[in-house]
Amino acid sequence: MGAIDTAAFLRDLYELREIGRFRSGVHRPTYSPQDMQARRWLVERLTACGLVASIDGIGNVYGRHPGPGPHLLVGSHIETQNEAGWLDGALGVMAGVALARAGLPVDVCAFADEEGHFEGGFLGSRSIIGELSDEEIDRSRNRTDGMPLRDALRAAGLEGRARMGLEPGRHKGYFELHIEQGTQLEGSGLRLGVVSGIVAIWQWRIVVEGQQDHAGGTTMAERRDAGLAAVRLLAAVDAEFPGIAGERSTWTTGRIVLTPGAPSIIPGRAEVLFQFRDVSVPVLERMEVGLRALVRESNRRERCSVTVEQIARAIPAVCDPAMMAALEGAAEELAPGAWQVMPSGAGHDAQVLARRMPAAMLFVPSIGGVSHHWAEDTKDEDLALGVEVLGEAALRVLGR
Amino acid sequence: MGAIDTAAFLRDLYELREIGRFRSGVHRPTYSPQDMQARRWLVERLTACGLVASIDGIGNVYGRHPGPGPHLLVGSHIETQNEAGWLDGALGVMAGVALARAGLPVDVCAFADEEGHFEGGFLGSRSIIGELSDEEIDRSRNRTDGMPLRDALRAAGLEGRARMGLEPGRHKGYFELHIEQGTQLEGSGLRLGVVSGIVAIWQWRIVVEGQQDHAGGTTMAERRDAGLAAVRLLAAVDAEFPGIAGERSTWTTGRIVLTPGAPSIIPGRAEVLFQFRDVSVPVLERMEVGLRALVRESNRRERCSVTVEQIARAIPAVCDPAMMAALEGAAEELAPGAWQVMPSGAGHDAQVLARRMPAAMLFVPSIGGVSHHWAEDTKDEDLALGVEVLGEAALRVLGR
Numbered sequence: 001m002g003a004i005d006t007a008a009f010l011r012d013l014y015e016l017r018e019i020g021r022f023r024s025g026v027h028r029p030t031y032s033p034q035d036m037q038a039r040r041w042l043v044e045r046l047t048a049c050g051l052v053a054s055i056d057g058i059g060n061v062y063g064r065h066p067g068p069g070p071h072l073l074v075g076s077h078i079e080t081q082n083e084a085g086w087l088d089g090a091l092g093v094m095a096g097v098a099l100a101r102a103g104l105p106v107d108v109c110a111f112a113d114e115e116g117h118f119e120g121g122f123l124g125s126r127s128i129i130g131e132l133s134d135e136e137i138d139r140s141r142n143r144t145d146g147m148p149l150r151d152a153l154r155a156a157g158l159e160g161r162a163r164m165g166l167e168p169g170r171h172k173g174y175f176e177l178h179i180e181q182g183t184q185l186e187g188s189g190l191r192l193g194v195v196s197g198i199v200a201i202w203q204w205r206i207v208v209e210g211q212q213d214h215a216g217g218t219t220m221a222e223r224r225d226a227g228l229a230a231v232r233l234l235a236a237v238d239a240e241f242p243g244i245a246g247e248r249s250t251w252t253t254g255r256i257v258l259t260p261g262a263p264s265i266i267p268g269r270a271e272v273l274f275q276f277r278d279v280s281v282p283v284l285e286r287m288e289v290g291l292r293a294l295v296r297e298s299n300r301r302e303r304c305s306v307t308v309e310q311i312a313r314a315i316p317a318v319c320d321p322a323m324m325a326a327l328e329g330a331a332e333e334l335a336p337g338a339w340q341v342m343p344s345g346a347g348h349d350a351q352v353l354a355r356r357m358p359a360a361m362l363f364v365p366s367i368g369g370v371s372h373h374w375a376e377d378t379k380d381e382d383l384a385l386g387v388e389v390l391g392e393a394a395l396r397v398l399g400r
Numbered sequence: 401m402g403a404i405d406t407a408a409f410l411r412d413l414y415e416l417r418e419i420g421r422f423r424s425g426v427h428r429p430t431y432s433p434q435d436m437q438a439r440r441w442l443v444e445r446l447t448a449c450g451l452v453a454s455i456d457g458i459g460n461v462y463g464r465h466p467g468p469g470p471h472l473l474v475g476s477h478i479e480t481q482n483e484a485g486w487l488d489g490a491l492g493v494m495a496g497v498a499l500a501r502a503g504l505p506v507d508v509c510a511f512a513d514e515e516g517h518f519e520g521g522f523l524g525s526r527s528i529i530g531e532l533s534d535e536e537i538d539r540s541r542n543r544t545d546g547m548p549l550r551d552a553l554r555a556a557g558l559e560g561r562a563r564m565g566l567e568p569g570r571h572k573g574y575f576e577l578h579i580e581q582g583t584q585l586e587g588s589g590l591r592l593g594v595v596s597g598i599v600a601i602w603q604w605r606i607v608v609e610g611q612q613d614h615a616g617g618t619t620m621a622e623r624r625d626a627g628l629a630a631v632r633l634l635a636a637v638d639a640e641f642p643g644i645a646g647e648r649s650t651w652t653t654g655r656i657v658l659t660p661g662a663p664s665i666i667p668g669r670a671e672v673l674f675q676f677r678d679v680s681v682p683v684l685e686r687m688e689v690g691l692r693a694l695v696r697e698s699n700r701r702e703r704c705s706v707t708v709e710q711i712a713r714a715i716p717a718v719c720d721p722a723m724m725a726a727l728e729g730a731a732e733e734l735a736p737g738a739w740q741v742m743p744s745g746a747g748h749d750a751q752v753l754a755r756r757m758p759a760a761m762l763f764v765p766s767i768g769g770v771s772h773h774w775a776e777d778t779k780d781e782d783l784a785l786g787v788e789v790l791g792e793a794a795l796r797v798l799g800r
Contacts (some may be wrong), residue, residue, distance in 0.1 A: 001475075030443070061470060063689060148736035180617065180618070180704075181614050181616075182614065182617035182618055183618075183622060184619070199616060201616070201664070203430070203663055209664060212773075213649060213769070214581050214582065214745070214746060214769075214771055214772060215652040215675065215677070216581075216601070216650060216677050216744075216745035216746040216747070217580065217581035217582035217745040217746045217766075217769070217771065218582055218583075218650070218745070218769065219582070219584070219648070219650065219745075220642075220649075220650055220651070222583060222769075225652070225653075227653050227654075227656065228634075228653065229630050229692075230640060231634045231638065231653070232635065232638065234631045235631055235632065235635035238628060238631065238632065242620075248619070249620075250615060250616060250618070250619065250768065252615040252625070252664070252666055253621070253625075253628065253631070253658075253667075254615060254627075254658065254661065254662050254663040254664060254665055254666070254667065255658055255661040255662065255663060256627065256656045256657075256658055257656075257661075258653075258654065258655055258656055261654065261655040261657075261674055262654050262655065263603055263654040263655060263673040264652070264654060264675065265654055265772070266652055267653075267654065273448050273663040275615065275663055275664065277615070277616050280509055344616075344617075345614070345616035345617040345618070346616040346617045346620075347616065347639055348595070366617075369614075369617070369618065369622075370613075371613075371614050371617065372614055373612070
């Protein structure tokens, strides 16, 4: 087994960056022509490394190592958010290619739609572990333009193609190299993050119902302003959650929509998308209890009514201790003192693969913490270090 | 001069209701085919009452009393909000027709686009008092679909038509009968409101700039969440304004927009449309001082920056005491004890006419306070009482 060819690895990344180029980033929404072009390019790369490559019915690109095991699975995703970064996902896929090129017994996979362009989320990784039904595919639509997933698959030439599953017992574990998408490594002057676990997102839709009315003709005392009730509830969450949440929890309101949304009309309805994240289930449950208590209090005091609907309730994924130890050992060997253990605040395919096999992730720094933006970037030397540490850890896990 | 024929008045209203009918209301956006049909219908009604009727270049429908003065001007507007009520505006116009039919020396006018379908606001009444330039008409577009006002005027057959002005000194005053569009009369069991003044709307656009970022990968301590800063500011306004505002002031946030508005992305920008209203300029100024102080405080404390832009700064219009006294006397005569003096929380053409002549308004109750909605309604007997009191007040003002 040869050393990792980091020059070829970087060349691969830069070549992939040209597919769907947008400023210094890329625009490769799932199943778009650019995305399918990237998938076909990846099939060529995998084949050139001696893997048997194919694209399945949900768009997963899989390169199977033809030799004997034990094997590891290495991968990430290859589509991008709209007008976003060149490394998010691509890094982990090309790292897999680099390990295969070096002769390691790895399968490499780019799991389709980790970025969630279509309803459902993690379609590719859930499909490969057998947790994506045909009915769910039938129902799923593009979150931006509503296009049915079936139509997108058809347009991408994937209709009728079988969806692959994992071969039980084939892999000792799953490794994913990824950019941090935060500022903790950069802020601490570190070069690597060994991920302890992947937070779960509990996503909520909060709906406030009031009474639409004339902003001038309706007195303050009689109005039932759904927007105001929403603001008061969110202000209460802002005040209370620090005392409820865990040390590394995050909670975020991404969207507020008032209806009708006209300057002179008291909103009769408000809809809020609010989520919180943590790597610990008891903490998530505590935050849920807190949220529901604040909603109850709002309903007790306000003239508007608030309902809460949970639209996602993922399970945190804990990374495998043995695989983590391999990453820690490799990191300390190649970059002594320049790494730390840390959770992942973002979701990844690793959290899905973790339901079927030991899984672990390795982070490299994000410059300025920027991600989901075309300015996303990481220094070449940190990318190279990342794939070298991944390769060394893989050898340790494989017992070499 | 005969008594007001309330049966004919009600018949007129019900006939007008059929033009652009939508459920129990009407859909007559300014310059639409239905609106132009209503204006032509009005020309016929005015002519039938002996007035010299015309439609001018901005769509004002004017019926000029051919006999000697002194004259009064009586009117309102005839277009409607989308899918809205049958009385808002129509009531005051048909009341003018009823007074003319009874032989009172009144001109009757339906001022175009009081409802503000096109940018600028109060286009018809501002035009007739000489405060609407051709340049402003050139710039104005429909607020919903962006159609240039010039195109709408052309399509309505009004291109090239001259715009009329008031004849200075012709009118002793302007009377407008209107539905209350609130619940104060109904809530107090009263049948009439003599309006003391028309509130001014001071409209603000508040923009918060933060940093768009990943909801999971960005810690609570480092994020610059523009949506959260907006919520905190609005919560502060909610807490402070009761102590700043006047007794009858209203303040309303009609719209909040977070950008990008995605569930897993920290908003980098928030835009809020906030307005307050009062009939007293010192109170409006106090609320402005209060708003700016809260914005300053936000900029002192938060990691996001807030800017405030005023997009409307109207002047409150005080109603004429002599005309109010005439209305009060007529109300007490025809409905003793069943009336009150009250401000108008909504804008009306009267506030524009008040810049040129004494002006006064009379309110009738709104059932359930509903307006700007097809369910808007008032009992026939209250409509009839309103036009009778208006006629009696007109006689008093004219010295008969």
